[in-house]
Amino acid sequence: MERYELIVVGAGPAGLSAAIEAAKAGMKTVVFDENAKPGGQLFKQIHKFFGSKEHKAKIRGYNIGETLLREAETCGVEVVLNATVAGVYEGRELTVMQGDSIKHFKGDSIVVATGASENMVTFPGWTLPGVIGAGAAQTMMNLHGIKPGSRVLMLGTGNVGLVVSYQLLQAGCEVVALVDASKKIGGYGVHAAKVARTGVPFYLSHTIVAVHGEDCVKGVTIGEVDAAWQVIPGSEKTFDVDTVCLAVGLSPMAQLVKSAGCEMNGIVPAVDAYGATSVPGIYAAGDVSGIEEASSAMIEGRIAGAAAAYQAGYLEKSDFESIVTAHEASLGSLREGMFGPKQRGRVQTVTEEGIVLSQSLLTKGYLDESDLAHFPSIQHGKTGVYPVIECTQNIPCNPCQDACVKGCILIGNDITSLPVINAEATCTGCGMCVASCSGQAIFLVEEKPLESTAYVSFPYEFLPLPEKGDRGIALDRSGAPICDAEITAVRTGKAMDQTHVVTMKVPLDYASTARFFRRR
Amino acid sequence: MRIKEHPILGATEKGATVTFEFDGKPIQGFEGEPIAVALRAAGVMVHRHTMKEDRPRGIFCAIGRCTDCVMIVDGKPNIRTCVTPLKAGMKVETQYGVTAKKEA
Numbered sequence: 001m002e003r004y005e006l007i008v009v010g011a012g013p014a015g016l017s018a019a020i021e022a023a024k025a026g027m028k029t030v031v032f033d034e035n036a037k038p039g040g041q042l043f044k045q046i047h048k049f050f051g052s053k054e055h056k057a058k059i060r061g062y063n064i065g066e067t068l069l070r071e072a073e074t075c076g077v078e079v080v081l082n083a084t085v086a087g088v089y090e091g092r093e094l095t096v097m098q099g100d101s102i103k104h105f106k107g108d109s110i111v112v113a114t115g116a117s118e119n120m121v122t123f124p125g126w127t128l129p130g131v132i133g134a135g136a137a138q139t140m141m142n143l144h145g146i147k148p149g150s151r152v153l154m155l156g157t158g159n160v161g162l163v164v165s166y167q168l169l170q171a172g173c174e175v176v177a178l179v180d181a182s183k184k185i186g187g188y189g190v191h192a193a194k195v196a197r198t199g200v201p202f203y204l205s206h207t208i209v210a211v212h213g214e215d216c217v218k219g220v221t222i223g224e225v226d227a228a229w230q231v232i233p234g235s236e237k238t239f240d241v242d243t244v245c246l247a248v249g250l251s252p253m254a255q256l257v258k259s260a261g262c263e264m265n266g267i268v269p270a271v272d273a274y275g276a277t278s279v280p281g282i283y284a285a286g287d288v289s290g291i292e293e294a295s296s297a298m299i300e301g302r303i304a305g306a307a308a309a310y311q312a313g314y315l316e317k318s319d320f321e322s323i324v325t326a327h328e329a330s331l332g333s334l335r336e337g338m339f340g341p342k343q344r345g346r347v348q349t350v351t352e353e354g355i356v357l358s359q360s361l362l363t364k365g366y367l368d369e370s371d372l373a374h375f376p377s378i379q380h381g382k383t384g385v386y387p388v389i390e391c392t393q394n395i396p397c398n399p400c401q402d403a404c405v406k407g408c409i410l411i412g413n414d415i416t417s418l419p420v421i422n423a424e425a426t427c428t429g430c431g432m433c434v435a436s437c438s439g440q441a442i443f444l445v446e447e448k449p450l451e452s453t454a455y456v457s458f459p460y461e462f463l464p465l466p467e468k469g470d471r472g473i474a475l476d477r478s479g480a481p482i483c484d485a486e487i488t489a490v491r492t493g494k495a496m497d498q499t500h501v502v503t504m505k506v507p508l509d510y511a512s513t514a515r516f517f518r519r520r
Numbered sequence: 521m522r523i524k525e526h527p528i529l530g531a532t533e534k535g536a537t538v539t540f541e542f543d544g545k546p547i548q549g550f551e552g553e554p555i556a557v558a559l560r561a562a563g564v565m566v567h568r569h570t571m572k573e574d575r576p577r578g579i580f581c582a583i584g585r586c587t588d589c590v591m592i593v594d595g596k597p598n599i600r601t602c603v604t605p606l607k608a609g610m611k612v613e614t615q616y617g618v619t620a621k622k623e624a
C-alpha cells in the first residue's frame with residue numbers, strides 16, 4: 001500500500017487548490033481524478049469570473065484552470081488521472097480504480113473535493129436523444145468544439161442556465177427560449193441581460209409539458225404553471241428545436257464522505273471553518289460541502305490544504321493563522337450580497353443601498369427604462385462620452401472599479417456595493433471598463449445633439465465581429481429591433497481579453513435604449 | 521455541427537482525420553476526440569436502444585456518468601462513447617440491449 005501525507009480526491013478548483021497549499025508547505029501530495037483531464041469544470045468556463053482581483057476576477061475560467069495546473073506542477077503535486085476513488089475506509093485507506101486495476105493507498109490526511117452532479121427533472125420525452133444536461137452542452141462546445149444542436153431550449157435560469165445559454169449563442173447555436181418554473185430568474189441579472197439583449201425570450205413560471213420526437217428531439221412544448229405548479233390549459237407553446245438543455249441545479253457528490261463515516265448535515269458533510277469533517281484527518285472542500293461558485297471552491301480548498309499542513313506540523317501556528325485569516329476574509333466577501341448563502345430563499349425587493357430592484361430584470365431578463373432612473377450608475381444627457389453601468393444587484397464583483405484609471409467608477413471596499421459614477425472624474429472613452437466588466441453590463445454613450453446622433457459602445461463576444469461601416473439594426477435591452485445603426489469603431493486589445501468594444505451610431509433619441517447590434 | 525471558429529476559444533485543436541466504421545458505414549472523425557463527438561458531427565443521435573422498451577438513447581451527460589451513450593466498440597458492448605477516444609479503424613455499432621442486433 002502506497003502512503004501519501006495528503007491524498008486529494010478530485011482535481012477541480014477546490015482539490016487542486018488544497019493540493020497546492022499543502023504541497024507548498026512541504027507535504028507529499030497526490031490528487032486522484034476520475035476524468036482524463038484535470039481542472040474539473042474550470043476548463044468549460046469561458047466567461048470572465050466575478051469577485052475582485054484576489055479572486056481572479058475578470059479572468060476567464062479556463063485561464064484560471066491553466067494557472068492552477070501550472071502552480072500544482074511547480075509545487076510538486078502529483079496528479080493521477082482516470083483514477084476513480086471507489087471508497088474511503090477506516091484509517092484513511094482508499095481504493096482507487098484505474099482501468100481494470102485496483103490499488104490501495106493510505107493518506108495521513110484526505111481532502112474530499114468531489115464536486116457536484118447535475119440534478120434531473122423528468123417530463124414526457126426526457127430520455128430522447130437531444131435532451132442533454134447543461135454540463136454536457138459545455139463539454140461538447142468548450143472542450144470538444146462541437147455544437148450540441150442547432151436550436152436549443154434551456155430549462156433553468158440559475159447562473160448555469162444563463163451562462164450556458166450565452167455560451168450556446170457564442171458557439172453559433174440558436175437559443176429559442178429560457179424557461180423556468182420559478183417566478184423569478186435565479187441567476188445574476190447581468191448574466192440574464194446579456195442573453196436577453198440578443199433577443200432570447202424568457203418564460204418564467206413555465207415548465208416543459210413534453211418533448212416531441214420519435215428517435216430524437218424534434219420539438220418541445222412548454223406551458224405556464226399556476227400556484228399549485230399545474231400547467232394552465234391553453235398556455236402551451238411549442239418550439240421547433242433539436243436540443244433541450246437542462247440546468248435545474250446541482251447536488252453535492254457526497255457519497256465518499258458519507259461512506260467514510262463523516263457526520264452529515266443533510267446532504268453535505270458537517271465541516272468546521274477549515275473544512276474538517278467529523279472524522280479526524282478527513283476534510284471536505286468545494287461543491288461537495290455546499291454548492292457555490294468556483295471562486296469560493298478555490299478558497300475553501302486553500303484553507304483545507306493549509307489546515308492539513310498545519311495539523312501535520314508543516315506550518316507554524318502563526319503562518320497557518322495568517323493564511324487562514326486572509327482566505328477567510330476573501331471568502332467572506334464572495335459570500336456577501338443578494339446571492340450569498342445568507343440570503344438564500346429570502347424574497348428581496350431592494351438593494352443594500354435601498355434602491356428598488358428591477359422586477360423586469362427578475363422576470364424578463366432585462367431592465368425596463370423606468371427602473372433605471374434610481375440607480376447611481378446610470379446617467380444620460382451629459383456632454384462628452386460617459387459610462388452607463390447597468391449593474392443593479394448586489395453581487396460580489398469590482399473589476400469595473402479597477403479598470404478605470406480615471407477613477408470614474410467607484411464601488412468602495414465592500415465589493416457587493418453597486419457601482420457609482422464619480423461625478424468629479426472625466427471619462428476618456430477608453431473602453432476598458434466595458435471590456436473588463438464580468439457581467440458585460442457597461443456601455444459608453446456619447447450624445448451629439450447638433451448632429452442628432454448618439455454613439456453607443458457595447459461589449460461584443462460573438463463571431464463574426466462587426467466591422468467599421470457595417471450597417472444594421474440596433475436592438476434594445478429586450479433584443480427588439482429599434483432603429484438603424486452603423487458601426488463606427490471596433491476596439492480589440494490584449495488587455496480586453498476577447499471582449500471587443502463595438503461602437504455604433506444611432507439617432508439621438510435612442511442613446512439610452514440601443515444596446516446591441518444585428519447585421520441586416 | 522463543428523464549431524469552426526469560436527469567439528473566445530479560437531479554433532479547437534484536433535488530432536489527425538481518421539476513418540472509422542459506424543454500423544458498417546465509413547465515417548470520418550478526429551483521432552483522440554470522444555467517439556460520441558465524431559458521431560454527433562456526422563449527425564448520429566441514437567447510440568443505443570434500451571433492453572426492455574427499445575427506447576432510443578444518446579448523449580446525455582457527456583462526462584461518462586449516465587451510461588446513456590454506450591455502444592458496441594470493436595465488439596465490446598457498454599463502451600461509454602463520450603469518454604472513449606476515437607482511433608482509426610474502430611468499429612462502432614448501435615447497441616440494442618446489450619447486443620448489436622435488434623431482437624426480433
Ligand code: SF4
Binds near residue numbers: 387406
Ligand atoms: S471608458 Fe475608460 S475612462 Fe471612461 S469610465 Fe470606462 S474605463 Fe473609465
Ligand code: SF4
Binds near residue numbers: 390397398419442
Ligand atoms: S459593473 Fe462592475 S460590479 Fe457590475 S458586473 Fe460589471 S464589473 Fe462587476
Ligand code: FES
Binds near residue numbers: 582586587
Ligand atoms: S453521455 Fe453520459 S456516460 Fe456518456
